[in-house]
Amino acid sequence: MTLGVILRHRFEGFELDVAFDAPPGITVLFGRSGTGKTTIINAVAGLLKPDEGRVATEDWVLFDTSTNHWVPPHKRRLGYIFQDARLFPHLTVRQNLAYGQWFAPKSAPREDMSRIVDMLGLGDLLSRRPAALSGGEKQRVAIGRALLACPRLILADEPLSSLDEARKAEILPYFERLRDETKVPILYVSHAATEVARIATSVVALDKGRVTGQGPAAEVLSDPAVTPLGVRAAGAMITARVTAHHADGLSTLRAEGSDLLMPRVTQPEGTDVRLWIGAQDVMLAIVRPDGISALNILDVTIRDLRVGTGPGVIVQLSFGRSVLLARVTRRSAEALNLHPGQSVFAVLKAVSLPRDAVGDVMNRT
Numbered sequence: 001m002t003l004g005v006i007l008r009h010r011f012e013g014f015e016l017d018v019a020f021d022a023p024p025g026i027t028v029l030f031g032r033s034g035t036g037k038t039t040i041i042n043a044v045a046g047l048l049k050p051d052e053g054r055v056a057t058e059d060w061v062l063f064d065t066s067t068n069h070w071v072p073p074h075k076r077r078l079g080y081i082f083q084d085a086r087l088f089p090h091l092t093v094r095q096n097l098a099y100g101q102w103f104a105p106k107s108a109p110r111e112d113m114s115r116i117v118d119m120l121g122l123g124d125l126l127s128r129r130p131a132a133l134s135g136g137e138k139q140r141v142a143i144g145r146a147l148l149a150c151p152r153l154i155l156a157d158e159p160l161s162s163l164d165e166a167r168k169a170e171i172l173p174y175f176e177r178l179r180d181e182t183k184v185p186i187l188y189v190s191h192a193a194t195e196v197a198r199i200a201t202s203v204v205a206l207d208k209g210r211v212t213g214q215g216p217a218a219e220v221l222s223d224p225a226v227t228p229l230g231v232r233a234a235g236a237m238i239t240a241r242v243t244a245h246h247a248d249g250l251s252t253l254r255a256e257g258s259d260l261l262m263p264r265v266t267q268p269e270g271t272d273v274r275l276w277i278g279a280q281d282v283m284l285a286i287v288r289p290d291g292i293s294a295l296n297i298l299d300v301t302i303r304d305l306r307v308g309t310g311p312g313v314i315v316q317l318s319f320g321r322s323v324l325l326a327r328v329t330r331r332s333a334e335a336l337n338l339h340p341g342q343s344v345f346a347v348l349k350a351v352s353l354p355r356d357a358v359g360d361v362m363n364r365t
């Protein structure tokens with residue numbers, strides 16, 4: 001089931017004009033603050049009636065302004081996952097989960113509570129009340145409650161933004177499972193690049209109320225013309241296989257015929273992972289560097305250079321069939337005469353990898 005979204009709405013000083021598709025899996029609405037992400041979520045939820053638009057799947061129309069069709073919010077069968085989990089404090093985890101189930105229509109296919117409890121690792125928490133849960137645990141219960149309502153669509157508005165880095169790392173694998181195991185489209189708002197790289201099936205990049213890029217996560221993220229958060233946060237996502245863990249805390253990952261050494265990889269050997277590599281963590285050399293501390297030196301070819309208004313240049317690199325981005329100064333690009341088609345070496349420090357940069361690969365069959 002794919003959700004089609006077409007929306008036009010004007011607030012004083014802001015105009016939203018977007019059209020995109022959300023296929024099964026997680027579609028991340030990705031952009032800076034004030035680009036219209038929450039306005040889109042509110043329109044899909046029915047909390048905002050847009051000036052014009054249509055939101056529908058193949059067999060179900062939530063609203064269509066051209067025909068005056070409008071399904072009220074409580075009949076839309078949506079699962080919500082908010083920034084704060086919004087659990088009922090006086091109910092146990094089991095009762096909070098059952099509350100979600102209570103809202104599932106009798107005609108809907110029943111979701112199996114024990115499957116959801118297993119998927120989210122909630123078995124040991126069922127008799128606790130929310131006050132006795134960590135932020136990450138609460139968020140897992142909120143995901144379970146949303147799923148048990150048998151939603152036709154899940155809306156997640158920055159669900160990780162109130163969690164610290166450790167809690168985020170704890171909960172990201174559950175969103176990865178949600179992405180891979182749930183058949184309904186999930187609209188997920190985020191402005192964190194590593195989070196997007198890990199969980200997105202597809203990305204809708206937004207800027208000032210407009211879609212600047214949409215498509216599979218790896219493509220949108222590595223397009224230097226898109227970079228929704230600006231060049232400082234630009235980066236690319238590649239997939240790699242964990243081939244060995246070493247005693248010094250590093251692991252070898254195989255990607256595009258090359259070995260990469262990375263820290264903090266917890267996935268077992270043989271696992272395919274997604275890896276987020278920030279553009280500012282990649283240096284370029286026109287001859288193979290020798291005698292440097294950086295552990296990863298990759299053969300790459302320059303595809304494109306994007307010169308902005310500032311002193312930096314985003315260089316798009318072909319790494320096998322994958323794409324990497326490097327951010328260098330315009331001065332370096334000129335001094336090295338960097339140009340499309342040129343073979344260069346990308347140098348990547350192992351320690352620069354952020355804590356949550358390695359995630360599971362989608363396992364959809």
Ligand SMILES: Nc1ncnc2c1ncn2[C@@H]1O[C@H](COP(=O)(O)OP(=O)(O)OP(=O)(O)O)[C@@H](O)[C@H]1O
Nearest residue numbers: 011012014031032033034035036037038039040191
């Ligand atoms: N009810 C409203 N009335 C007037 N202006 C609004 C209203 N709601 C949102 N806006 C404006 O619309 C723009 C988009 O807001 P929106 O909340 O959708 O952005 P966002 O991308 O979700 O931002 P954030 O990441 O900060 O939540 C902003 O300029 C905001 O001030």
